[in-house]
Amino acid sequence: MNKKYLLAPAALAAALGLALSGCASGGDAAPGELQIDVPDVPQLDALGDTEDEVNILAWSGFVEPAWTDQFTADTGCAVNRKIFATSDEAVQLMRTGEYDLVSASGDASLRLIVDGNVQPLNTELIPNFSDDIVEGMKGQLYDTLNGNVYGIPIGRGANILQYNGDEVTEEPTSWDVVWEADSPYAGKIAAYDSPIYIADAAIYLMATQPELGIENPYALDEEQLAAATELLKQQNGMVSEYWNPATNITSFTGGNSVVGTSWEVLRKATGDEKFKSVLPEEGSTGWSDAWMLAADAQHPNCAYAWMDYTSSPEVNGQIAMNFGMAPANGAFCETSDEAREHCDYYNATNEEYFEKVWFWTTPIDQCLDGRTDVQCTNYQDWTNAWATVKG
Template sequence: MKEIGVRTSKKSLRGTVGTVAAVAVLALAGCGSSTPSTPGGSGAPGGMQVPNLKALDKLGTPEGEVNVLAWPGYVENGSNDPKVDWVTDFEKSSGCKVNIKTFGTSDEAVQLMRTGQYDTVSASGDATLRLIAAGDVEPVNTSLVPNYADIFDSLKMKPWNSVNGVAYGIPHGRGANLLMYRTDLVKPAPDSWGAVFDQAGAQKGKVTAYDSPIYIADAALYLMTAKPDLGIKNPYALDDKQLAAAVDLLKAQKANVSEYWSDYLKEVQAFKNGSTTIGTTWQVIANVAQGEKAPVEAVLPKEGATGWSDTWMVGAKSTHKTCAYKFIDHIVSPKVNAQIAEYFGEAPANKKACAETADPNHCKVFHAEDEAYFSKVRYWTTPIAACLDGRTDVKCTDYATWTKAWTEIRNS
């Protein structure tokens, strides 16, 4: 993997804020109304019961402001770095003042959206269906977002951003959860997730894993090929028996884990000093580690990988919906989507963004246009009782069950 320069900071990666700050939240249900969104597409979780909400039918007069809930690094106005600002011009041209609130984890984002205080949120796939089911977000009218036409088709109308053929958001960016290892301490070079599961003992006490209930899907993905008799077809659609197998695998792994990570700086340091030699990572973290001369490599294992595709969603209780739509269209426009992708460290969702990146190699490094690569990525999708793999003869485990299981794993 080619080493590249990375314009990033601790504030520009998902998950870091949640490790250093506690956030008080309210748990209020959301609701809203408008007109139907454009139906279509395949892969939506059919049969999922959702509130009867409608999408905005047309834009009105901008309301003067928009309250944005976002991953750190997605909405920069120059306050963190004067050179990093894609908000100020939007405010001037639209008349919509952007009020920014960042969050550190998907769980935090879900709780904050339930307050009804935010007009739009950049939700990852482990949050989207929870927001939809609770009525905290409403369908989107994609015809009101002109730049939607240039979003990669492979990201549209998917199980994490649509339900029953109705769009609930606009894709923003994507990335894979990769396997990183110390090239001097892990030999031969691994090509399978088995290196952190069944063969984890070879690096006893030096394995790392992502600290989130959604990591259960990584174990499930590995079991799809390691134990095909379990019948796992979708790592986010696990019945009780399949979830139990994934939990058992993760409990066995824990004996070899040095640290569960959510702060990328800690992961980089651990790989540099050798206290961690192998585990899950993101491309941008591998780039940072290599930039700091750590002897590491990151690969997409032969089983494929989990990953994320983030979605801009509209709050059901939003009182600034015209500004919200204008903001979303701005944020996924080619130039801005390129700026965010480089700053945050991911592949842009707008296919025209690759022509706008400052680093001409950015899209190549992050596989932005490589659909063969991303065809091996199982994007985060909220586990729900209605099996996402289409089964109707069993009930699948939902995210609340996964959260309880993750606590059990971490405390085992």
């Protein structure tokens, strides 16, 4: 397993002031695996009769009538959906006790686990959680702790380099086209608008300035953060637009930007084949999502039924196609020509591709690369640095 995945939970745990040793409920971690103290929340041993409904918190596009209607017809469980916009909002809403399930991203998932808001899952009660789930999304430490599985994978994606093929006629192989001062595309470069974008700069510095000693883009000491900040300030003078998902599309289609960081789904949403993308040789940042069950779920049987239903190749694939991401169930990719095309586009079963992706992790004082002779910078430090970049 790639060490970048192994470090993510330690980052989040330390950010929350958690102990990195001790026991958890239920499971047994393998020797040498990270141990985090978590509340003793029992898992469901057996299924009972389904209830009348299930209450789900979800990212937009994850819970839609196209598949909820059939689920209700099959199980008798009516689906009540609430959309959230951020992981912070999802965590706050789950803590109200009003929801059974949440589609949690990596940062939200560990917060929910360590606060006892979600319960370990009995995967034997979820038949579709099988060998068909791609290896890169099973057993990740941000939702699988101390031998317990807390998250059922939904999908993942990388933050790629997008470009206008009419303007950038030779496919880029490096992020140098967005970072170097002599870039021929200065003034037409799109950049992600968030302090976590500092990690993108750190990935480039890992390759181009090895003397800085960066081993993990989320583990930066003061000198390394200063170097990343200076690179971002240099880029600032070349940036046409700092984007969110809506403005990214219009920035490219309107001609304001011709190259920059993006998501595959956003590139596809431009609706024009001249917009292309590549995962550069230095690698990139990325994201991943999973279903998690509330510790005090009022409708656990319907919730288990939902997790199983949406983990099937057909339904997981529908969610992935609707949202625009790589599905968790790799068997979907063989169900049709359309499915194969989608999976190829999002590199769904290409683990070599995702080995180059550093999934977003909260930076903390503890150095995630294992260093103990220095203190690393935390997310507040990154937020302060980002403010100096944008001015």
